Amino acid sequence: MTREQLFEQILQKKSYLCVGLDTDPRKLPQHLLDAEDPVFEFNRQIIEATADLCVAYKPNIAFYEAQGPQGWVSLEKTLKAIPDNIFTIADAKRGDIGNTSELYARAFFETMQFDSITVAPYMGADSVKPFLVQDGKWVILLALTSNAGSQDFQMLRLEDGNEEYLFEQVLRSSAGWATPDQMMYVVGATQAEYVQRVRRLVPEHFLLVPGVGAQGGSLEEISRLGMNRQCGLLVNATRSIIYASSGPDFAEKARAEALAMQQEMEALLEELIKK
Numbered sequence: 001m002t003r004e005q006l007f008e009q010i011l012q013k014k015s016y017l018c019v020g021l022d023t024d025p026r027k028l029p030q031h032l033l034d035a036e037d038p039v040f041e042f043n044r045q046i047i048e049a050t051a052d053l054c055v056a057y058k059p060n061i062a063f064y065e066a067q068g069p070q071g072w073v074s075l076e077k078t079l080k081a082i083p084d085n086i087f088t089i090a091d092a093k094r095g096d097i098g099n100t101s102e103l104y105a106r107a108f109f110e111t112m113q114f115d116s117i118t119v120a121p122y123m124g125a126d127s128v129k130p131f132l133v134q135d136g137k138w139v140i141l142l143a144l145t146s147n148a149g150s151q152d153f154q155m156l157r158l159e160d161g162n163e164e165y166l167f168e169q170v171l172r173s174s175a176g177w178a179t180p181d182q183m184m185y186v187v188g189a190t191q192a193e194y195v196q197r198v199r200r201l202v203p204e205h206f207l208l209v210p211g212v213g214a215q216g217g218s219l220e221e222i223s224r225l226g227m228n229r230q231c232g233l234l235v236n237a238t239r240s241i242i243y244a245s246s247g248p249d250f251a252e253k254a255r256a257e258a259l260a261m262q263q264e265m266e267a268l269l270e271e272l273i274k275k
């Protein structure tokens with residue numbers, strides 16, 4: 001999917017919501033446990049209930065890998081159940097020496113037809129570039145993550161005269177590896193105070209923003225600080241949507257949560273894109 005197609009979808013749906021599909025078999029509603037593939041059935045109903053309100057879905061691969069071969073089957077069926085015009089993110093946080101990254105790229109872009117994959121920058125340019133060989137396929141590089149451990153490395157100050165944080169050096173270098181048509185960055189919603197520093201280095205790129213909802217980040221704050229002329233944000237929520245209820249009404253309650261976020265996004269888009 002191209003950046004223009006993504007922006008068109010955002011304008012059409014008045015939403016920049018990404019719904020996380022981190023489906024934990026231990027958290028499934030009781031009544032789904034008799035289904036042939038309970039994880040897929042859960043995802044199918046979540047997708048049906050939210051597809052008109054969001055522009056992206058992000059299955060976190062760990063939740064599927066943890067189930068063994070059946071997990072990969074559920075993941076592939078889930079991917080096929082997502083309407084074609086919705087952006088798909090394999091949240092796999094991969095990255096390795098070049099020839100291994102090439103195989104990760106094949107796994108997620110060819111064997112499975114994801115639009116994008118999250119990649120860790122730690123191994124450098126040659127570990128990321130193999131994911132950048134196909135038009136319309138995206139790398140979403142971890143820049144400033146939402147968790148407490150982001151302090152350990154990402155927030156280290158470099159003694160380079162500019163006193164930049166390490167995450168800023170990651171942005172500065174990696175922005176030369178691909179255009180904003182193939183690269184996005186992960187910036188946690190819990191890191192709002194640093195978003196202006198991010199935007200100074202990557203004004204045009206889309207940011208994938210996890211950390212609202214269960215992790216406490218503010219949708220309004222991150223939107224005011226991070227939005228650009230093409231919106232430039234995909235804000236993810238997972239647990240607050242998919243586990244809004246553990247009962248037979250789980251899809252209905254997921255829709256209500258997604259709708260509340262979409263309505264807030266609609267108001268923010270109207271206000272901020274016009275500026």
Ligand SMILES: O=C(O)c1cc(=O)[nH]c(=O)n1[C@@H]1O[C@H](COP(=O)(O)O)[C@@H](O)[C@H]1O
Nearest residue numbers: 060091118145146188210214215237238239
């Ligand atoms: O790459 C990610 O998506 C990610 C990066 C990050 O910095 N923080 C973060 O929470 N995530 C992912 O975003 C999702 C957040 O889920 P909730 O906290 O339930 O909304 C999980 O799948 C995390 O793995």
